[in-house]
Amino acid sequence: MKLDTLIVKGIEAKHNPFGAVVPPVYLATTFVQEGLDGFGEFAYSRGANPTKQAFDELFAKVEGSKYAFSFGSGMAATAAAFSLLKTGDKVLLNNNVYGGTFRYVSNVFASQGISYEAVDDLNLLEEKDIAENVRAIFIETPSNPLLRVTDIRRIADIAHKRGILVIADNTFLTPYYQKLFDFGVDIVVYSATKYIGGHADAIAGIVTVNDDALAEKIKFARNTFGGIISPMDAYYLIRGLKTLSVRFDRQTQNTHKIIEFLKSHEAVDAVHYAGSYSQLEKQIQARQASDIGAVISLELNEKYDYKIFAKSLELFDLAVSLGGVESLICQPASMTHESYPKELQDKIGIKPNLLRLAIGVENADDLIADLAQAIKKAKI
Template sequence: MKIESLIVQGIPAKNNENGAIVPPIYLASTYVQPSIEEHQTYAYGRGGNPTRNALEELISKIEGVDYGFAFASGMAATTTAFNLFKSGDKILVNSNVYGGTYRYLDTVFQQQELSYELVDDFNLLSEEDIDTTVKALFIETPSNPLLQVTDIQRLVAIAHQKGILIIVDNTFATPYLQKPFELGADIVLYSATKYLSGHADVIAGLLTVADSGLAARIKHLQNTLGNVLSPFDSYSLIRGIKTLSVRMDRQEANTVKILAFLKEHEAIARLNYPGSASPEEAAIQKKQTRGNGSVFSIELTEEYNPLKFVEELDLFDLAVSLGGVESLVCHPSTMTHESYAIELQEKIGISAGLFRFAIGIEHVDDLINDLAQALDLAKK
């Protein structure tokens, strides 16, 4: 079944007792057991919930694996994955990773006696760069906010011969554009708040795995840590996923036209989108995805006032997050990546003049006209 059909038909109505076309919302916190000797599937809502399990089954089907887990946020999914590791283990992470992920690495890791190392370009990583304490490579591709692309398949070949896990944050691409398990990844996670939800009204995280042993460990952590997604948010996320393909198609089509406009504009000093960094990254992106998505970042030339530019935008709201139907603009240095020290921001390319855009489903002409008028007013 094609993914466009799977995201709609992944939870058959016949799977629930009344044939409801929409999975029921089970709000119960606890479940009656037949007897002391015989226990049913569900006992307590933290350990399992039919609505949440329907979502978990859906995301695992979409990914083509057997196991999915739903969490209260993207960071809940990420930190659960990090809890798979023990004192003395090291994780390699690409340097321009989501600020919340970095904050966890830079603070909680130290308390847990774990270590991490930021990698500027995973595509240059060799076997010699990986010491015996490294237990996982954590990859965002495309990365946030510079949209760098990492060759997942190449890293899998290096990591797996050393028994190292590959964890992919697939939030920006989603399973609609990129299937990391087909490239050999071990764990794939999402801030489902973004494209999978698609309407800026749910905070959720998802984590998927193919290996039964890993799945058992994650299930234990999910139940023990208690960071599960609520039944209502599970229902809302199922509803959002059904329109994933049509939303992303429209958002990417809009983005292609907006990028064409910006590439020709004298105000743009730097334009970051998947594959823009080099011909090599463009080739990787083409090989492992079916599209570039709808996030990019820009810097303006010195002749333009970046703060004035953002202030004059009408259709682009200044806000963190992305993936909803509305177009947003974000200032990573003071918003999503404020947890990075200024020196580290500058080192990896997050300047005070960098702005990240997430394109929605509005009419593209209106979006381009808004950008054009804001740039005109921002010229010094």
């Protein structure tokens, strides 16, 4: 079954109570047990709930993984993956990742006796560069907000020689465009708030794994820390997932058109998208993903006021997040990556004039016209 069919038909109506076309939402916090000699599948909804389980099983099918665990947010999912580490361990990660992830490693790790290193370019990493206490490599590909691409297969091959876990954030491309288990990743995390939900109305995260032992640890972390989604949000994710292919294809088609417009405009110094950094990254992106997704970043040149540009947009709302049907714009330096020290922002290239666009499903010509009029107003 093709993926765009699976996301619609992955929960069969004939298996739902009364043949309901959509699965029911079980709001119950607790479930009656028949006796002390044996307990049922569900006892307390923090640990397991039929609606949440329905989504988890569906997403595991979509991912092509053995297990999927939903969480209350993308950061709860990432934190669960990091909970596998212990005092004395070290984590490598690419130096531009989601600001919340960097905030976690740069603040929480210290209190746990865990260290980290933000690597400038993981594609240049060699086995000899990896310290003995490195236990995990965390990768966003493409990265946030500069859309850098990492060769997942290469990193996984290096890491696994040393028994190092490879954890990857696949929020920007989802399993629809990028199947990371095919390239040797051990744990994949998502902010399901973004493209999986797709409508900016549910905050959630997902961890997917194939290994039985890792699955038990992630399940334990979810139940123990309590970072769960509500049954209603699980339903929203099931509903949102059904339209992933049509939404994401439209958003990505719009993105390609907008990139061409921006690249040819005299006001724009740079456009960042998956594969744009170098020929090598372009080749890697083509090898491990079927398209570039719908997040890009742009830099206006000094002849244009980026603040006026952002304020003048009418169809792009100034807001954090991405992946919904609506187009958004944000300033990473102040809105998503403010946890990065100024010196690190400067080193990476997170400049004040760097603006991130999350492209929606609106008409591409209307979006381009909106960008054009805002650029015109922003000219100094």
